[in-house]
Amino acid sequence: MSDMGLVVVGAAGRMGLALVRAVHETAGARVVAAIERPGSEAIGKNIGELAGLGPSGVKVSDDPLAAFAKADGVLDFTVPAASVEFAGYAAQARIVHVLGTTGFSADDNARIEAAARHATIVKSGNMSLGVNLLAVLVEQAARALAAGDFDIEILEMHHRHKVDAPSGTALLLGEAAAAGRGIPLSGNDVRVRDGHTGPRDTGSIGFASLRGGSVPGDHSVILAGNGETITLSHHAQDRAIFARGAVKAALWARGRKPGLYSMRDVLGL
Numbered sequence: 001m002s003d004m005g006l007v008v009v010g011a012a013g014r015m016g017l018a019l020v021r022a023v024h025e026t027a028g029a030r031v032v033a034a035i036e037r038p039g040s041e042a043i044g045k046n047i048g049e050l051a052g053l054g055p056s057g058v059k060v061s062d063d064p065l066a067a068f069a070k071a072d073g074v075l076d077f078t079v080p081a082a083s084v085e086f087a088g089y090a091a092q093a094r095i096v097h098v099l100g101t102t103g104f105s106a107d108d109n110a111r112i113e114a115a116a117r118h119a120t121i122v123k124s125g126n127m128s129l130g131v132n133l134l135a136v137l138v139e140q141a142a143r144a145l146a147a148g149d150f151d152i153e154i155l156e157m158h159h160r161h162k163v164d165a166p167s168g169t170a171l172l173l174g175e176a177a178a179a180g181r182g183i184p185l186s187g188n189d190v191r192v193r194d195g196h197t198g199p200r201d202t203g204s205i206g207f208a209s210l211r212g213g214s215v216p217g218d219h220s221v222i223l224a225g226n227g228e229t230i231t232l233s234h235h236a237q238d239r240a241i242f243a244r245g246a247v248k249a250a251l252w253a254r255g256r257k258p259g260l261y262s263m264r265d266v267l268g269l
């Protein structure tokens with residue numbers, strides 16, 4: 001089979017450049033286009049040089065439709081509005097869309113689900129092996145420890161540039177905890193505490209978000225009981241872990257029927 005031709009959208013961003021480097025180190029995949037938004041100062045620049053790999057044959061463009069028409073898949077870590085649009089383009093082109101962007105609204109998610117009728121979409125708030133394994137462990141722990149005995153709190157810290165909270169990963173871990181408890185996360189989540197909050201609601205799942213410095217992503221799920229606390233944690237040291245996961249997802253999705261898949265599907269967890 002020929003190499004999988006991938007478009008990197010948001011190519012000059014923090015994850016975009018990590019994705020270009022991850023594709024470069026992966027056999028069976030190559031970057032065929034690099035897209036940034038119209039007006040970006042990256043337009044026209046060589047993506048290999050921007051990524052520190054030396055000159056490649058691909059210059060950054062602002063024309064996603066032309067790029068998708070010649071590609072087998074898209075790697076997308078951008079912003080919600082752009083990702084929803086890209087999901088529609090991927091559906092038109094009937095290609096793979098690996099979607100790592102976070103911070104979607106319910107309406108955005110409905111539009112992505114609609115696009116997945118024609119595109120093969122792998123969507124996850126975290127593409128690393130470690131976090132997806134952590135989610136399995138969190139689900140098991142939440143199932144084993146009764147809501148009346150152990151309270152679940154999720155703490156995340158990210159770099160100062162991050163714009164959404166709680167992080168996509170924190171929400172993914174919250175969904176895993178809720179699944180373990182056999183409840184929906186929606187309606188049982190507590191995202192903010194301020195002032196006279198009253199005592200904690202039994203069975204609720206709390207979130208706390210910290211922002212600062214250059215932290216690529218730290219997550220802890222704390223199960224707090226009477227007299228003992230269990231903490232399950234993941235610390236990302238390098239964005240390369242997310243980028244490698246995304247490229248793995250693209251190769252896994254190639255040739256699969258359209259639908260909305262998760263990293264747990266990709267990793268067989």
Ligand SMILES: NC(=O)C1=CN([C@@H]2O[C@H](COP(=O)(O)OP(=O)(O)OC[C@H]3O[C@@H](n4cnc5c(N)ncnc54)[C@H](OP(=O)(O)O)[C@@H]3O)[C@@H](O)[C@H]2O)C=CC1
Nearest residue numbers: 010013014015036037077078082100101102125126127242
């Ligand atoms: N699922 C996962 O494993 C991970 C997910 N993420 C998520 O990925 C997203 C991006 O993170 P990060 O790389 O740090 O952010 P950056 O801001 O560094 O990168 C986003 C890039 O997308 C570009 N962009 C915005 N709109 C468009 C558009 N319409 N067309 C093309 N490009 C566009 C931005 O350009 P400009 O700056 O000019 O607006 C920027 O270059 C976030 O939602 C983050 O939470 C991050 C890491 C891992």
Ligand SMILES: O=C(O)C1=N[C@H](C(=O)O)C[C@H](O)C1
Nearest residue numbers: 102125162167168169216217
């Ligand atoms: O914005 C980031 O940087 C990250 N975003 C994802 C999230 O929202 O969980 C994944 C990772 O933690 C880095």
